[in-house]
Amino acid sequence: MTVIGAAPTTTQGAPGFAPRYRRRLWSVRHARGLAALYRAFERSLRAAAPLVARIGAGRLERPVAAVERRVKGALFDCKMCGQCVLSRTGLSCPTNCPKGLRNGPCGGVRADGACEVVADMPCVWVQAFDGARRIDGAGASIPPLPPVDNRLLGRSSWLAVARDATTAAP
Numbered sequence: 533m534t535v536i537g538a539a540p541t542t543t544q545g546a547p548g549f550a551p552r553y554r555r556r557l558w559s560v561r562h563a564r565g566l567a568a569l570y571r572a573f574e575r576s577l578r579a580a581a582p583l584v585a586r587i588g589a590g591r592l593e594r595p596v597a598a599v600e601r602r603v604k605g606a607l608f609d610c611k612m613c614g615q616c617v618l619s620r621t622g623l624s625c626p627t628n629c630p631k632g633l634r635n636g637p638c639g640g641v642r643a644d645g646a647c648e649v650v651a652d653m654p655c656v657w658v659q660a661f662d663g664a665r666r667i668d669g670a671g672a673s674i675p676p677l678p679p680v681d682n683r684l685l686g687r688s689s690w691l692a693v694a695r696d697a698t699t700a701a702p
């Protein structure tokens with residue numbers, strides 16, 4: 533599998549990051565347990581696909597997106613891009629990159645693992661590699677990610693999982 537660049541050095545716990553980033557740092561630190569929880573949740577979403585189809589995904593979109601926004605906003609500073617890649621980025625949301633980079637860090641990561649643009653923010657990609665290692669071990673890699681489709685902005689990724697399960701059903 534093609535991987536993106538080399539994994540930068542872990543800087544988890546490095547001093548100097550603003551307190552407002554503590555939740556996303558916590559989530560990366562607990563990536564292994566949270567990823568296991570999410571896999572179980574994803575199975576539930578797929579199992580609920582027939583019910584979602586019966587009710588109509590369109591009718592569920594607003595309430596489900598509202599819950600998703602709250603839960604993932606609290607845990608990951610989610611921006612509701614509508615095509616969640618957290619399970620592939622060590623539970624670090626790449627949408628928080630000020631440069632909008634979806635496939636690895638720019639060349640400007642600071643020596644302490646901070647963002648080049650926002651000096652007191654941990655680089656989301658350094659965190660992504662850290663989280664991936666916590667989930668998959670030292671040899672973890674992050675696969676190339678598809679470009680962002682702005683038409684999905686604000687939509688629920690959870691519902692998309694259920695919809696995909698319906699589409700893929702034989």
Ligand code: SF4
Nearest residue numbers: 610611612613616625
């Ligand atoms: S990748 Fe998208 S849906 Fe997933 S946490 Fe980030 S903004 Fe939210």
